[in-house]
Structures are given as structure tokens and as C-alpha cells.
Amino acid sequence: MGSFDCGKVDKDTLKVKRFDLLIKKFNLKASAEDLSDSYLHALPDAVVLLDHAIEVLKFLKERAEIGIITNGIEFVQHKRIERSGIKELVDFVCVSEACGHAKPDIRFFEYAARHARDFKKENAVIIGDRYEADIVGGHRFGIDTCWFNHDELTIERPIHTYEIRSLKDLYTL
Incomplete structure (x- = not known):
């Protein structure tokens, strides 16, 4: 990290x-x-969407509120989301620069939760490919985690709730 x-x-x-x-x-x-x-x-x-990103986001959007929570510089991240064509598929975007804290800091997750319409930890899941930032951070915050393990890595002491190798795997969770 x-x-x-x-x-x-x-x-x-x-x-x-x-x-x-x-x-x-x-x-x-x-x-x-x-x-x-x-x-x-x-x-x-420099925007490259993962395979099946748009179709999976549309599928998820019909079922849940979608937020993007990301570490980075606010103007860069917002422009990337806009240029990627997914802006209309997400309900909110939280960038660490605006919060003053970055994942895996729990304060960033608290900040993001305040941006959701009706946030409940028991209904939330973070999907991420950075184990320390996304999975450890989400676990510490007390929400389910879904590790997007596209590189097929092995974790010695796994704490994630779910694991996927492709975005299409989200259809079956």
C-alpha cells in the first residue's frame, strides 16, 4: 500500500x-x-473500464444504491468517473481528498456512509481490489467486503466476506 x-x-x-x-x-x-x-x-x-463494468453496474443499480469511494485527488477522480461513462450509474462519489482521510481509515468509511441515502452497515458491502485499503478498511468499519481478486493472489489470513475474479461474478452473490 x-x-x-x-x-x-x-x-x-x-x-x-x-x-x-x-x-x-x-x-x-x-x-x-x-x-x-x-x-x-x-x-x-487515462480511463480504462474493466470488462463488463457497465452491464454489472446497471444490474446492481436496479438492486441497490451504488457509491464510489476512492482514495485520490478530487478533481482527478471526478473527471475520470465522468469520462468513463459511469457517472449516471452511481448515486454518490466520495474522494479521500474531500474527507481529509483515506482508506483504510475508518473515518473515510464514516464519511462515505453519511453520503448514502439510508446507510445501514448490515446492508452494505464494499467491493475492492486493494486488500489493505478496501477489504481491511471495510472489515474494520464493520461491513461486508468483496475482494475483487483479479490477480488471483493468496492472502495468509483472509478476512473478506466474498471473493470474485471477474465483475460478472457479482451476478451470483
Whole structure:
């Protein structure tokens, strides 16, 4: 898990530090601030939906409220969601930057729960592919978790409620 996700580094430091490290490693003649700005403005264009994402979201939307809870920079994440074509399929979006806390911090999950219409822990499930951020965070918050294990990894002490390898597996949960 990255330093930002663990709360070890703040967003503003991360935005520049990662490029400062890159410049030093490859002895580049560039400004970390300029590289960061270029990267952040290009990032929303780098949208690749997972196979079956739209059809599965439509299926889930008929059955439940859908929220996207994500770590990251707010303007980047909102643009990515808009450009992906899924904005109309979700009911709310919560980005860690707006909350001031990132997954797996329970405060981020509490923040997200306040954005849901009628949130009840016993009816909630987080679906995520980042074990520490999504699954451990959701487990600590007290909701069911569904690990999207597309890389077929093995966890020594699994705590997830469900596990899927493809988004289509959600049809049978």
C-alpha cells in the first residue's frame, strides 16, 4: 500500500515528491512541480473500464444504491468517473481528498456512509481490489467486503466476506 493510503504522506507532498524522486533517479532536467501538473491534468484521460463494468453496474443499480469511494485527488477522480461513462450509474462519489482521510481509515468509511441515502452497515458491502485499503478498511468499519481478486493472489489470513475474479461474478452473490 502506498504512503498516501497509509497516511504517512499528505497529498500535496505526494503530488510533487514522486516526481522529485523520478527526476533524481533518472537525472532529468525538469521541474517536479511542472511534471506533477502535467500528470494530474492528463490522468483523467487515462480511463480504462474493466470488462463488463457497465452491464454489472446497471444490474446492481436496479438492486441497490451504488457509491464510489476512492482514495485520490478530487478533481482527478471526478473527471475520470465522468469520462468513463459511469457517472449516471452511481448515486454518490466520495474522494479521500474531500474527507481529509483515506482508506483504510475508518473515518473515510464514516464519511462515505453519511453520503448514502439510508446507510445501514448490515446492508452494505464494499467491493475492492486493494486488500489493505478496501477489504481491511471495510472489515474494520464493520461491513461486508468483496475482494475483487483479479490477480488471483493468496492472502495468509483472509478476512473478506466474498471473493470474485471477474465483475460478472457479482451476478451470483
